[in-house]
Amino acid sequence: MLPHPIQNLINQFSKLPLVGPRQAARFVFHLIKQPKIELEEFAKAILDVSKNLKKCSLCFRITESSDICSICKDSRRDKTIICIIEKDTDIKAVERTSRYKGLYHILGGNEIKDLGQESLKELHLKELMARIEDNKEIKEIIIATSATTTGDTLALYISRLLKSINLPTDRQNIKITRLGRGLSTGSELEYMDEETLSQAFLARK
Amino acid sequence: MLPHPIQNLINQFSKLPLVGPRQAARFVFHLIKQPKIELEEFAKAILDVSKNLKKCSLCFRITESSDICSICKDSRRDKTIICIIEKDTDIKAVERTSRYKGLYHILGGNEIKDLGQESLKELHLKELMARIEDNKEIKEIIIATSATTTGDTLALYISRLLKSINLPTDRQNIKITRLGRGLSTGSELEYMDEETLSQAFLARK
Amino acid sequence: MLPHPIQNLINQFSKLPLVGPRQAARFVFHLIKQPKIELEEFAKAILDVSKNLKKCSLCFRITESSDICSICKDSRRDKTIICIIEKDTDIKAVERTSRYKGLYHILGGNEIKDLGQESLKELHLKELMARIEDNKEIKEIIIATSATTTGDTLALYISRLLKSINLPTDRQNIKITRLGRGLSTGSELEYMDEETLSQAFLARK
Amino acid sequence: MLPHPIQNLINQFSKLPLVGPRQAARFVFHLIKQPKIELEEFAKAILDVSKNLKKCSLCFRITESSDICSICKDSRRDKTIICIIEKDTDIKAVERTSRYKGLYHILGGNEIKDLGQESLKELHLKELMARIEDNKEIKEIIIATSATTTGDTLALYISRLLKSINLPTDRQNIKITRLGRGLSTGSELEYMDEETLSQAFLARK
Numbered sequence: 005m006l007p008h009p010i011q012n013l014i015n016q017f018s019k020l021p022l023v024g025p026r027q028a029a030r031f032v033f034h035l036i037k038q039p040k041i042e043l044e045e046f047a048k049a050i051l052d053v054s055k056n057l058k059k060c061s062l063c064f065r066i067t068e069s070s071d072i073c074s075i076c077k078d079s080r081r082d083k084t085i086i087c088i089i090e091k092d093t094d095i096k097a098v099e100r101t102s103r104y105k106g107l108y109h110i111l112g113g114n115e116i117k118d119l120g121q122e123s124l125k126e127l128h129l130k131e132l133m134a135r136i137e138d139n140k141e142i143k144e145i146i147i148a149t150s151a152t153t154t155g156d157t158l159a160l161y162i163s164r165l166l167k168s169i170n171l172p173t174d175r176q177n178i179k180i181t182r183l184g185r186g187l188s189t190g191s192e193l194e195y196m197d198e199e200t201l202s203q204a205f206l207a208r209k
Numbered sequence: 210m211l212p213h214p215i216q217n218l219i220n221q222f223s224k225l226p227l228v229g230p231r232q233a234a235r236f237v238f239h240l241i242k243q244p245k246i247e248l249e250e251f252a253k254a255i256l257d258v259s260k261n262l263k264k265c266s267l268c269f270r271i272t273e274s275s276d277i278c279s280i281c282k283d284s285r286r287d288k289t290i291i292c293i294i295e296k297d298t299d300i301k302a303v304e305r306t307s308r309y310k311g312l313y314h315i316l317g318g319n320e321i322k323d324l325g326q327e328s329l330k331e332l333h334l335k336e337l338m339a340r341i342e343d344n345k346e347i348k349e350i351i352i353a354t355s356a357t358t359t360g361d362t363l364a365l366y367i368s369r370l371l372k373s374i375n376l377p378t379d380r381q382n383i384k385i386t387r388l389g390r391g392l393s394t395g396s397e398l399e400y401m402d403e404e405t406l407s408q409a410f411l412a413r414k
Numbered sequence: 415m416l417p418h419p420i421q422n423l424i425n426q427f428s429k430l431p432l433v434g435p436r437q438a439a440r441f442v443f444h445l446i447k448q449p450k451i452e453l454e455e456f457a458k459a460i461l462d463v464s465k466n467l468k469k470c471s472l473c474f475r476i477t478e479s480s481d482i483c484s485i486c487k488d489s490r491r492d493k494t495i496i497c498i499i500e501k502d503t504d505i506k507a508v509e510r511t512s513r514y515k516g517l518y519h520i521l522g523g524n525e526i527k528d529l530g531q532e533s534l535k536e537l538h539l540k541e542l543m544a545r546i547e548d549n550k551e552i553k554e555i556i557i558a559t560s561a562t563t564t565g566d567t568l569a570l571y572i573s574r575l576l577k578s579i580n581l582p583t584d585r586q587n588i589k590i591t592r593l594g595r596g597l598s599t600g601s602e603l604e605y606m607d608e609e610t611l612s613q614a615f616l617a618r619k
Numbered sequence: 620m621l622p623h624p625i626q627n628l629i630n631q632f633s634k635l636p637l638v639g640p641r642q643a644a645r646f647v648f649h650l651i652k653q654p655k656i657e658l659e660e661f662a663k664a665i666l667d668v669s670k671n672l673k674k675c676s677l678c679f680r681i682t683e684s685s686d687i688c689s690i691c692k693d694s695r696r697d698k699t700i701i702c703i704i705e706k707d708t709d710i711k712a713v714e715r716t717s718r719y720k721g722l723y724h725i726l727g728g729n730e731i732k733d734l735g736q737e738s739l740k741e742l743h744l745k746e747l748m749a750r751i752e753d754n755k756e757i758k759e760i761i762i763a764t765s766a767t768t769t770g771d772t773l774a775l776y777i778s779r780l781l782k783s784i785n786l787p788t789d790r791q792n793i794k795i796t797r798l799g800r801g802l803s804t805g806s807e808l809e810y811m812d813e814e815t816l817s818q819a820f821l822a823r824k
Contacts, residue, residue, distance in 0.1 A: 617799025
C-alpha cells in the first residue's frame with residue numbers, strides 16, 4: 005500500500021522500544037513533511053552515534069572522544085565514593101538532584117531484567133572489583149539499583165561480591181550502602197504498599 | 210424520567226466522593242435487582258454508623274462502644290511511642306505492615322487540605338499536647354503525615370508545637386521523628402523526582 | 415481493626431459494582447463525617463427503592479406507583495413505533511437526544527452478558543411478542559441493543575423471533591430496524607476499527 | 620552531561636510528534652546498543668524518504684517512483700467513484716476494510732486543524748475540482764473527512780465547492796455522499812454521546 009521507502013522507515017521506527025506501527029507511521033508522515041535538510045541532519049545524527057561513541061574505561065559511561073569521561077576526570081568530584089548504577093540515564097537523574105558529588109560505576113548490560121549467569125556476565129562487575137582493589141582512596145560504595153525485585157537481588161549479589169574482595173587490613177572499613185527507602189514525594193499513608201511503609205517506619209528519624 | 214425513589218437514591222450516591230451521576234445510577238440499578246432483605250441490611254448498616262460511633266478519648270480513633278479504644282487498652286502495645294496520623298484509614302495501612310507496635314494519635318479534621326487557622330483548630334492538637342504532658346512514659350513521637358506539601362508543613366507545625374511543651378528536665382529527651390523518605394517499592398532511578406532521589410541519597414545506609 | 419459498624423458498612427459498599435474495599439472505606443469515612451440527618455435520609459432512600467418499585471406492565475420500565483408508566487400513558491408519544499432496549503438507563507440516553515418519540519420495551523434481565531437459555535428466559539421477550547400481536551397500531555420495531563457481539567447476537571435472535579410471529583396479512587409489513595452503524599462523533603478514519611469503517615462506507619449517504 | 624552526539628540525537632527524536640525528551644533518550648540508548656549496521660540502515664531509511672518521494676499527480680498520494688500511483692493505475696479499481704480523505708494514512712485504514720474499490724483524492728496540507736484561508740489553500744481542492752470536471756466517468760464522490768467539528772465543516776465546504784462546479788447537463792447527477800454516522804463497534808447506548816445516538820436513530824434501517 006505505502007511506497008517502499010515509507011514502509012521501510014516505518015519498520016525502522018517500529019523497532020524502537022514501545023513504538024507500534026501506528027505511532028511509527030505518524031513519525032514518518034511527520035518527517036516527510038519536513039525540509040530535506042532536516043531529514044539529512046536526523047540521518048547524520050544517527051550515523052554520528054554509530055561512529056563516535058566509546059565507553060569510559062573507568063566508569064563505563066558512554067563518552068564521545070577520550071578514554072576517561074568528564075566526570076571521572078573532574079577534580080572537583082569526590083573520589084572516595086562510588087555510586088553503582090544500572091545505566092547511563094540514571095546518572096542524569098542523580099546529577100539533577102545536585103546531591104551527589106562522587107563518581108559512578110555503570111553496570112550496563114542490555115536492560116537488566118533477569119539475573120541469569122549470562123546477564124550477570126554482561127555487567128561490568130569484574131571491572132568494578134578491580135577498580136576498588138586498585139583504588140585506595142575509595143571509602144564508600146553506594147549500590148543504587150532500582151527498588152524492584154531484580155534491583156534488590158542484584159544489590160544483594162553485588163554486596164556479597166564486594167565483601168569477598170580481599171582488601172588489606174587498613175581498607176576493610178569501606179562502607180557499602182544502599183539508597184534510603186521510604187515515602188516518596190506525594191505519598192499518602194493510606195495508599196502505600198506495606199513494604200515501603202514498613203521501611204519508612206524503620207528509617208524514621 | 211426515572212421514578213422519584215430511584216432518582217432520589219441516585220442523588221444520595223452522587224454525594225459520595227468521586228461518584229458521578231452515571232456511576233450512582235449504576236449502583237442504584239444494581240441495588241434494585243437485589244433481594245429486599247439486602248437493601249434493608251444496607252439501610253440498617255448506614256443507620257448503625259449514624260448512631261453507634263464515638264471517638265476514643267485518648268487517640269480519637271472512631272470506636273464503637275466504650276471510651277478507650279481497643280488499641281489504647283491493649284497491654285501488648287508499646288506505650289512509650291505515639292504515631293501521629295491524619296485519619297482513621299491510615300491506621301489500617303500502618304497495622305498492615307505489622308512493623309509498628311506503639312499507640313496512635315489521630316489528627317482528624319475534614320480531610321486535611323489547607324492549614325488555615327480554622328482547619329488547624331479542627332485537629333486534635335491541644336489534646337495531643339495534653340496527652341504528652343500527662344503521660345510520663347512517652348519516649349518517641351512519630352509524625353506520620355503525608356509526604357505532600359501540606360503534610361510536610363503540618364509536620365513542621367506539629368514538631369514546633371511539641372518542642373514548645375514545657376516538660377520537666379528529665380523528660381526533655383523525647384524523640385520527635387518523621388517517617389523515612391526514599392525509594393518506594395518499584396522505584397527506578399530514571400523516573401524518580403529530584404526531591405525523593407535527593408532524600409534517598411541522604412538516607413542511604 | 416475498625417469498629418464493627420464501620421467495617422459492616424464498608425462491606426455493604428464493597429458489594430456495589432466496581433467498588434473495592436478501599437473506595438468503600440473512603441465512602442464510609444466520608445459518610446460518618448456527615449450530620450446524622452443525612453445518613454438517615456440516605457438509609458431511607460435505600461428503603462424507599464426496596465419498597466415502592468414496580469414495573470410498567472407494558473414496557474417493563476421501573477415505575478413508582480401505577481401499572482402503566484408515564485411514557486406508555488403519554489398521548490403525545492408515537493404509538494406506532496417501539497424501541498427495544500436492554501435496560502432502564504438506556505432510556506435516559508435515548509430521551510436525551512430528543513430524537514425518538516415512540517414507545518420502549520425493556521428486555522431487562524441481570525445485565526445481558528451471555529445468551530444461554532437461562533439468560534434469554536429472563537428477558538421480557540414473550541411479553542414483547544404478545545404486545546406486538548395485540549397492538550395493531552405498531553408499524554416499526556427498532557432493536558436498539560448494544561453494538562457488541564452479545565448485542566448483535568441478541569438483535570439477530572430477537573429479529574428472528576419477531577419474524578416468527580403469526581400476524582394477519584394486513585400487518586405483515588411491520589418494519590424491523592436496527593440503529594445505524596458508522597462514525598461516532600470525534601472519529602478519525604485512521605483510528606477506526608475495520609468493521610465500523612466498513613459499515614460507515616456501506617451506510618454512506 | 621551526555622556526550623554531544625547522544626544529546627544531539629535525543630534532540631532529533633524529541634522533534635517527533637508526542638515524543639518527550641525522556642522517551643527520546645530511551646530511543647537513543649536503545650539504538651546505541653544495536654550493531655553499527657542497524658544504525659546505518661536506519662539513517663539510510665531516513666535519507667531514502669528525503670530523496671525518493673513524489674506525489675501522484677492525480678490523487679496526491681505519496682508515491683515512490685512514477686507520476687501516477689499504483690491505485691490510480693490499477694485497472695481493477697472502480698473509476699466512477701472518488702473518496703476524498705485527509706491524509707495518506709487514511710487510505711491504509713480504508714483499504715484494510717476491503718470494502719471500498721474506488722479511487723482516492725488526498726487533501727493533504729499540514730494536519731488539517733483549522734480552516735482559515737491559508738490552510739484551505741494548502742489542500743488539493745483546485746486539483747480535485749479539475750479532476751472531476753475532466754473525468755467524465757465519475758458518478759460518486761465520498762467526502763470521508765473525520766467526524767470532528769473541523770472535519771464536518773471541511774466536508775460542508777467541499778460539498779459546496781463541488782456543487783459549484785459547472786458540469787454539463789448529463790453529468791449533473793453526480794452523487795456527493797458522506798460516511799454513515801452511528802454506533803461504532805462496541806458502543807453501548809448508555810455511554811453514547813447525544814449527537815451520535817441521535818444520528819444512529821436517523822440512520823436506522
